[in-house]
Amino acid sequence: MTCSRFSAEPAPVSLLPAAGGPPLLAPGDGETTMPPECVGPVVIPPDLVRKLSALASQAGADDFAPLRICAEVLARRLSRPGTTRRVQVLQEAREAVAPAAPVDLTDDFRAALRRAAREETPDAATRHRVDVTIVVAKDNRCLYAETMTSAADAPTAECWARSYLRLLTCLAGDPGRPMAEHPLVDDAERERILRGLNVYAVPEVRHSTMTGPFEEQVRRTPGAVALLDAHGTTVTYRELNERANRLARFLIGQGAGPGSRVGICMERGIAQVVAIYAAVKTGATYVPLEAELPDARLAYMLADVAPGQVLTDRVCRDRVPGGAWRVVDVEDHGPWRDLPASDPAVDGGPGGLLNILYTSGTTGRPKGVAYPTAGGLAHLAWMQSRYPFGPGDRALFKTSPGFDVSIWELFWPLYHGASLVICPPGEHRDPRRLARLVEDHHVSTIFLPPTVMAPFLDQVSPDRAGALRWAMCGGEPVTPRVRDTFHVTLPSARLINCYGPTEAGNVTDMVLPAEPGVPVVPLGRPAANFRVTLLDENLDLVPVGMPGEAYIGGEVGLAQAYWRAPGRTAERFVADPCGPPGARMYRTGDLCRYRDDGVLEHLGRIDRQIKIRGLRVEPGEIESVLTSHPSVADCAVVAHGTPVRLLAFVVPAGVEGLDVEAIAAHAARDLAEHMRPERVVPVPRIPATVNGKVDKDALLDALAAADDDDRPMVPPADELEAAVADIYRRVLDVGPVSMLDTFAALGGHSLLAFKLLDECLERLHVRPDVADLLAGSVRDVAASVRAARSGPAEPGDTASAG
Incomplete structure (x- = not known):
């Protein structure tokens, strides 16, 4: 095999293994074998070769030692958390070798060379997984890079070659510096990442509340239909605005305003939309309270957020516990029926909080994400510039107000003269019913998480859904199967992959092209009001093409904090070393890489966080709740299957056995429905891998064996x-x-x-x-x-x- 992507004078070096020797590349653990990608020859500057040779000679090491050490340092610096990358170095006419012991990244290069000189000659490379092979010509004048992983491609190979040469240059130029501190990105690439791949601009925000753009649209199209429910009830822009204004004035009279909170516990419907708009018009922060949540979770959220008022309806009234808040039945219009219907004036600017959305946390309690109005306004302006709404368009309101996507559905269409079709309570879970709503009401834009998009595509008719123009998909990774099925089923619509945590809103987006068989579904490029930087454990930039943790920055768009949780806030919202003074960034826990064209790809999670139907779940929170039961000594929650199922493996605290139903009931008292394990499985202990992590495979094997042993096969009686x-x-x-x-x-x-x-x-x-x-x-x-x-x-x- 020869490589010709880089032009250079030296003749190409063959990458084929010696007869009878080990293969140059072996597939990574759990990865699909792919054809190797090779780039080269890449010229090594002559003065660099001389410096490396001199340093090796001074340390008493051979000329190949610097090349081996550099490969080990690069592999360690660019390993994904929880995994180990292996970079093997070959030289023409030399066996594949690896360092006898891992290098200490706190050492400087000279110390590492002296250590290498004292070590025995390394054995030939074993057949363990190899991610990258660096081949160096016999005269050290050029190198080649060859990759074989599930993400093998020429840009990745180029990146490894550049990074290896860059690190060699740094080690030779400053051999007394700790090897962990050498930057892997030079000034030119740093500028390209920060300015070229992130085309950032601080957005202009001219409204003080999220209802400001809606109020302007009311003046343009007062008689247009704003809301439409499944029963055929319609509400015009003027009617929605006036109802919300009267309720807002009542709430202001009760003390609602900037700095206060208004809880909303209602079933989805016209009255719920009126309530949310009214709360926003006061300048207060609205806090969605799902009526389906367990009593203990609702009580915790109310105590944590301390609202002045809780808006509810007759269906949900009994779910609101008593407290210092005033409970207001929105369906009883009497107290505000005669109040003025004009827009109330609100003091303050868009820097106030729009809402507090509670998500799963690792401590056994949900955490409230305090999100600013300015971020919501900037985000919807960006989305409108990409996927515009207009008069005559229709969107579907089906997302829980406790999920950040609800901001799109509730506000965005009504800024631009479109109509909002309200999905009846409960029917958002039924793909068949969602398909009928899209077809019958000529919906033009919809958002669905991938686990709902897949069955939705089984139900929808392309002929009857001809009005559908944009289908937003996010909350969890979009699979190639969903992408390919979408393009076959709805060829006239566009599928948009949307990515972003609750702490930032939508950060990247991309219209996914029809690429049947392509195994990677990209995230897209950052929105104009965000910077997305990929950093290593030292908060240094990683090279383009390499994996790093995604950090989201931006003056407008990030959540302000976790509500009343300064410790959690300090852990996840950190100083931005690449931004202006005082800038912050959010640590996502997502492992990503930048392609050379500036498109982001998602590679997985660094931590244990998972998504179920687009909702965030921290297994640690579930484990904390389960282990609080007196009969549970230890617990491990495992996510398994597609769509994801939660399995709880529990170790009994005594010898009498475990009441599985009691444990499940205990979980139901504190955990939302999507967080409750589908099965509670007693086990004698929680097995661990050699790295000390929970051995998921061993637990699943034990479950399968127990099912086979205990499952009685009772045949049908008729x-x-x-x-x-x-x-x-x-x-x-x-x-x-x-x-x-x-x-x-x-x-x-x-x-x-x-x-x-x-x-x-x-x-x-x-x-x-x-x-x-x-x-x-x-x-x-x-x-x-x-x-x-x-x-x-x-x-x-x-x-x-x-």
């Missing part, structure tokens, strides 16, 4: 039970089904629940009871079908999946 078992088998794609199996135990999740219910309706002409499906056995579901058939209700009139 034709109805056999039909229900067959539906389970086909929908869940499993083997033999026992009548005592449960939906969760067979791998079912909320999205598949609707598919199974629809299959029952189509084949058996009855939709079973949802509670029986989610909590009962296959036999219980069959009994639910039997009862529905014999009852007075017409087929299909039993409980729905909302």
Whole structure:
């Protein structure tokens, strides 16, 4: 194999292994073998060769020692957290070798060379995983770089070659400096990363509240339809504005305003939109309180945020506990019906807080993200410049107000004369119902997390969804399968990959092209009001093409803090070494890399955080809740499968055994529905790997063995039970089904629940009871079908999946 991407005078060096020797490259652990990518020859300056040779001679080492040490330092500096990259160095006519012992990065180069001189000659390279091979010509005049990983490509190989040569130059130029401190990015590349790949500009924000642009649109199109629900009820721009203004004036009279908080605990509907707009119009910070949350979680959030008022409705009123806050029933218009309908004036600017959104934390308690109004306004202005709304367009409001994407759905369309179609409560979980809403109401823009997008594509009709122009997808990684299915199913629409944590909002976006078979789905480029820098553990820039932790910076757009949590805030919001004085950046925990064209790619998480239906989940929070139960001595929560299922492995505190149902009930008292483990599995101990981490594979193996040993195979008793078992088998794609199996135990999740219910309706002409499906056995579901058939209700009139 020869390389010709770099032009140079020296003749290419063959990268083929010697006869009978080990392969130059072996696939990485758990990675797919890919054809190697090679670049070269890359010229090594003659004066650099002389300096390296002189340093080796002074230390009593051979001329190859500097090359081996540099490879080890580069591998250590660019290893992903929790993994080890291996860079092997070859020289023409020399065996593949590696250092006899890992180098100490706190040493300087001279000390490392002296240590190498005292070591025995390293053995030939073993067949362990090799990410990169650096081949140096016999005369040391040039080098080649060859990669073989799941992300092997020519730009990556080029990056390794540049980085290796850069580090060699630094080591030779300043051999007394600790090797960990040598920058891997030179001034030219640093400038390109910070100024070229990040085209940053501080946005202009001219409104003081998130409803300011809406109020301007009201004056332009007062009679246009702003809200439309599934029952056909419509609300014009003028009507929405006036209702919100009257309620806002009432709240102001009750003390709401800048610096105060207003809780909102309501089911999705027109009244909820009015309530949120009213709270924003006062200048107060609104705090969404999901009625589906456990009592303990709601009580904690209310005590933590201390709102002056909590807006609610008759459906959710009983979920709001008593406290120092005033509870206001938004459906009782009497107290504000006669108040002025004009826009209230708000003191202060856009630097105030828009909302506080509670996300999963690692301490056993949720953490509140305090997000500023200016960030929301800047973000929506950027999105409008990319994917514009206009009069006649329609968006779907289906996202929980506790999720940051709800800001898009609630405010963005109504800034530009579009209409907001309100998804009925509960139906946002039903892909079939979402598809009908998009089709029937000619929705032009929708946001769906990938785990919902996949079943949505199974249900939507391209002919009936012809109005759909933009489909935003985010909250978790977009898979190649989702991308490819989307382009086949909805060829006239555009799929946009959106990335950004709650602490910053949407940070990158990209229209995904149709690239069937391409294994990587890129994130896109940073929005104009954000800087995204990829840094190593020392907060130094990593070279383009190399993995680093993503840090998000920007004067406008970052959350102010975690609410009343200065320690958490200091841990995640840190000083920005690449920004102006006083600038901050948010540490995301996401491992990314920049492509040479400035597009970001997501490579995974550095920590344990996961996403379920686009919602953040910290396994540590779940473990903290479970281990607070007196019968649990230890616990490990494992995410498994696609879509993700949560499995809790618990070690009993005593010898009497463990009441699994009691543990699950304990979790339900504190954890939101999407955070509750689908199974609680007793184990004698939590196994660990040689690195001291939880051995996930061992836990899953133990679970599979226990299931095989304990699972009784009870056959169907009649034709109805056999039909229900067959539906389970086909929908869940499993083997033999026992009548005592449960939906969760067979791998079912909320999205598949609707598919199974629809299959029952189509084949058996009855939709079973949802509670029986989610909590009962296959036999219980069959009994639910039997009862529905014999009852007075017409087929299909039993409980729905909302």
